[in-house]
Amino acid sequence: MRIATWNVNSIRIRIDAVVDWIRRLEPDVLCMQETKVVDDDFPTEELQRLGYAVAMAGQKTYNGVAIASRLPLRDVRVGLSNGEGDADKRLISASAGGVRVLSAYIPNGKSVGSPSFAQKLAFFTRLGSTLEAQAPDRRGVVLCGDFNVAPDERDVFDPARMRGQLHFHPDEHRALGELMDFGLRDAYRLHHPEAGRFSWWDYRGAGLQKNEGLRIDLVLLSHDLAARCTRAEIDDAERHKDKPSDHAPVLVDIG
């Protein structure tokens, strides 16, 4: 089973690239973030033509998450548990092929110490509660998304400069760590111990050419699925194409 995640930075502007990527990589499940479109305007048919079912939760201009799957999607849920007051569309989850898949877009946090930063930390806690509610046996879970946190020194281009900054702050690391204490493994690190492998590069400046990026797009697997994970890759070639998203797709194979 191949599962992928991709912050597409607008599904409408990226749909041709997404269709092309799906044709070439043939994921069973593709989680998307920052779709930036209301559900009625989501390019659903383009994915259905490829044989994929689509579940989406979008809004105008900002955020938005989706799951495309060539296996039937069951028990689709939108938002965090107890998230009735949340206007932002940042989480959608569904069952596919016997696994519980979650597509999450964690708040950026704007700046360390801001109200948005506190909301970012709270989102991690609430995501943990949502996992408890959706998968109490802690098995068969694939939590994908843009976490807006680089887990450790290997995941940032300049650890000394980044330490304490947004995306590499101790509070963010504690929040991510507590979430992973649910029993999750970082799939990429099961197969790639090396530093300097990133999933996001800022559009601004020459960061891509200098490989000044961050690894903030993660596939987190429950222990039972981690034991079956045969491959994990970041498709950074996608970031080097014309009109790219600022994020590369990440994919895992589970045997």
Added chain:
DNA sequence: ATGGTCGAATATCGA
């Protein structure tokens, strides 16, 4: 140089 670029929307805001 608190910059730079992209996307949504059409002046700025978010990232």
